[in-house]
Amino acid sequence: MKVAVVGAGIVGAAAAAALARAGCRATVYEARFPGGGATAAGMGHVVVMDDSPAQLALTARGREVWESLADRLPAAAEYRRTGTLWVAADDDEMAEAEAKAGRLAATGIACRMIDARELARREPALRGGLAGGLLVPDDAVVYPPPVAAWMLAEAVAAGAVVHRGAEVVALGESGAVRLADGTVFDADVVVVATGAAAAALVPDVPVRPRKGHLVITDRVPGMVTSQLVELGYVKRAHDVGTDSVAFNVQPRATGQLLVGSSRQIDVTSRGIDEAMLSRMLARCLEFMPGLGSVPAIRSWTGLRAATPDGLPLVGPWPAAEGVWLATGHEGLGITTAPATAEVLAAALLGRASAIPVEPFRPARLHSPGIRHESN
Amino acid sequence: MSQTDQPRSSVLVWIDGVPVTVPAGQSVAAALLNRVNRGDGSGWTIRQSVAGAARGPLCGMGICFECRATVDGRPHERTCMLAVRDGMEVRTDG
Amino acid sequence: MADNATAPSGAAAAIRGADPIDVLVIGAGPAGIAAATAAAEAGSRVLVIDDNPAPGGQIWRGGGAAGAAGAALRRLAACGAAVVPGTAVVSVGPGPAVVVRGPHGADERESLVRLAPRRVVLATGARERFVPFPGWTTPGVVGAGGLQALVKQGLDVAGRRVVVAGSGPLLLAVGELVVQRGGRLVAIAEQAGAWRLARFGAGLLAAPSKLAQALSLRRAIGPVLRPGCFPIAVRPAAAGLVVTLRAGGPGRERDTELACDILAAGFGLVPNTEVARALGCRIGAAGVWVDQWQRTSVGDVLAAGECTGVGGLEKSLVEGRRAGLVAAGREREADRLRAPAHRARRFAARLERTFALDPRLATLADDETIVCRCEDVAAGRLRGFTGWREAKLLSRVGMGPCQGRVCGTCTAVVFGWTCDDVRPPLVPVPVGSLSMAPER
Structure with a gap:
């Protein structure tokens, strides 16, 4: 054919x-x-998502193939199994983390609840007072x-x-x-x-295009260990009709931090929207105040292809x-x-x-x- | 801005934990490089590149970022764009 | 340099206090100073910002009270323009507005400031062009302008052996400065050939001030000047460096090794066009495109000096003055300076012809030679890409904090690529500052 x-x-x-x-x-x-x-x-971010059974199946299979490719990928791919740490700000989000853990475990995806103390120990750059989180250790990051x-x-x-x-x-x-x-x-x-x-x-x-902004920082090795995503991400990211931001910070192999995320539906201009960028970074600083002093060296946008x-x-x-x-x-x-x-x-x-x-x-x-x- | 040509006084800066007396008005980069003349063997190296190679200043005017050091706790400061200050703490990774 | 007395908030307050602004001048070198002075003396409210810690630009860095620099700086101080050094453009828009990061040691708790002038004069100057050759990342190898700047910042070169190499009139000035400060000037290797330099020198007869300058330089550096000669490699030695210089045309090359402590290598200047490109200004072959009134292709944005095409001090001064006058609505006065502006442009064209780079310079980098110093990307990794953006994404060239300002010019020389992506932040800025809406 x-x-x-x-x-x-x-x-x-x-x-x-x-x-x-x-x-x-x-x-x-x-x-x-x-x-x-x-x-x-x-x-x-190679991440298992579970908004629907089909999404869970597709992302889990995708991650499985990535794992099988890992040894053959070129070094420039910077494939690293950092895990995803879903950060729960309060008890409500902790309950959501528990529910998510149940759904993932049911499909055989390894994951583990983390309490406030362990969260602080694993990711000392996060602010105090967070409830805990869910660690999905086999998620990865790649360039x-x-x-x-x-x-x-x-x-x-x-x-x-x-x-x-x-x-x-x-x-x-x-x-x-x-x-x-x-x-x-x-x-x-x-x-x-x-x-x-x-x-x-x-x-x-x-x-439909769904625009996102990202910022990358200069090298600050060791500041962040896992890909950190706020649990609120799920509800924000899927409220299709409105613009949203969420705390989402990724440690790159270089020691740089990749900082997101934002979502704007039906925006096709690729220019940086300063207001959206500021809002996104302000959200991240709520979770990680020490990020404020880290130099941002570049920003860019991309258009996600969103379906109903x-x-x-x-x-x-x-x-x-x-x-x-x-x-x-x-x-x-x-x-x-x-x-x-x-x-x-x-x-x-x-x-x-x-x-x-x-x-x-x-x-x-x-x-x-x-x-x-x-x- | 003091004129570097007519240093009127000196300041004490800490370079990698060592106290150094430097004419006021000098840039931090110049102060770092002038250590060579004291014969302490530190050479022109101010930083390590991402692959671990020794590097020193290139452009002297804030463009190249090769003279970066941690100044008073701030990482990635361009030392050619900063004047020495009394009590300043400079950390190089070179 | 930003010093103790200028607390960050002091300069920030100065930016904030400058509202409303008729003319914003970006860059406080000779062109910016001339533009600001002309506009302010014509009655405009003028704000001058510059990334450097003090006004003067590269040529008048630490200029002191004497000579043309002192006179220009005094006139600037007296004209009523507000001058805020240590301030860099982070992003642009809407219209001719720009968002700036406060003074040096930018505090992450300090927000950015949006400046919304009626008109902008870009006087962003030029930076050095570097050509990668084996060993050029060795500590002790600096730019030619780089060495000049560092010496003016207080670098002690007394007793040190210095080789100056590359191209352009700057090499002579650097050599002279080294001699003045007690350095041992070993050689000045100028890649342009002797006959081209001679023709250039003859042309200077038409410009007496430049000739006088040239004669005074000649006494200091004449004996060590080597025309038609360029560095092909440098390596560390037991004490200092060993630089290999190549003379002779293709097929008749003769290589010489020289020992030195410092190799100052710069291959002419390239205009700083980042802010202009961010504003959407058309860029021509020489730099930011301007019409006969120093107006760029974008309304209410003018440009003057090296950023419109490298041409030296007199071009910067006359273009700056004309841009300042036009920005202040004094086109008729600007018109009277058309002849000198034209002469300055002709001189710029002659400079470009005289110091055009030998094509062999593009072939000096071997596969291991670092091109992108921020990310340690060697030339061998860059071969085979179709252009800057593909190379950037796949090799990391240009992804570091200099944002391609050094390696972009290197790849232009070696691969002929155009590095044209420009996005905010135009300079690194703390995440904290970016997280706040700009003031105003």
């Missing part, structure tokens, strides 16, 4: 590698260079751009072809892609893996013959790219999958009545 993959972010690269290994003739079209879009903008490049190299080793500087501007009949320079390439199936930009190629695809139900779109798009989607991963593209690739390959080739493919089928969010209202 001849498959065109549009986009060489981590999702497209992983998909191309999986498809090529499964025997497809995969060709990747990348407008710029691998891993330069949302992949480069993300935190690189995504080299991984996307590496996965693409794996795809090439398995027979895939990569066109760089090849901007796909339109999808033609059944699998064809047209490039900015007018060239048309045929394929049996085209897989759109362009993140929040998918709607530019696939009209009415239910993906918080699950990615992986599978055929019913409105267009030959068009498959691999997008809508919101903030979990790094974690789930390897699992997404498996789901996609299994669905496309009709093979067995490690996890169910049904929950991710784009058809769940397709309403035939609303196609092509404009033009």
